Amino acid sequence: MIAVSVSPGVIDAGVEFGAISATGAGGIATFVGLVRSDDGVATLALEHYPGATEAALEALAEQAVARWDLLGARITHRVGDMHPGEIVVFVGTAARHRGAALEACAFLIDRLKTEAPFWKKETRGDQTSWVEPRGSDDAAAARWKA
16 A cells, blocks of 8 residues: 655645554554754745655655565655655555564655655744755665665
8 A cells, every 4th residue: 555645735644554454564664754843944835746746655655665575665755845744754564573664664764855745944033044954864865775
């Protein structure tokens, strides 16, 4: 079971967990990404390329399912304007055993940070700036190439 969603709607981590746990797995791993208030960030705006973004997330989920023999993978990503503390992304993986679920979850969040077409803009006071890609994200994604 693969489920991918990109929406401006609020993400309910409990609902997302309930959906991934319905797989009958022995191990479930989740990651919930929140908007940080680093350096006074008041608003994070995420833009995406509809259709292409969902396809990229679907392809990543398919890779994870095949690589770790998962029972399920779920990626729910928010777009639009968000504020510190709000959920930006939920990633959940379900497997027969915890090791596969944990590795696949880390793979998905590391790779989606660099491969999914999202653009981030931060607002601090009356200053707005686009967020540049980070070398640390590239390094995290690179460990999964093989």
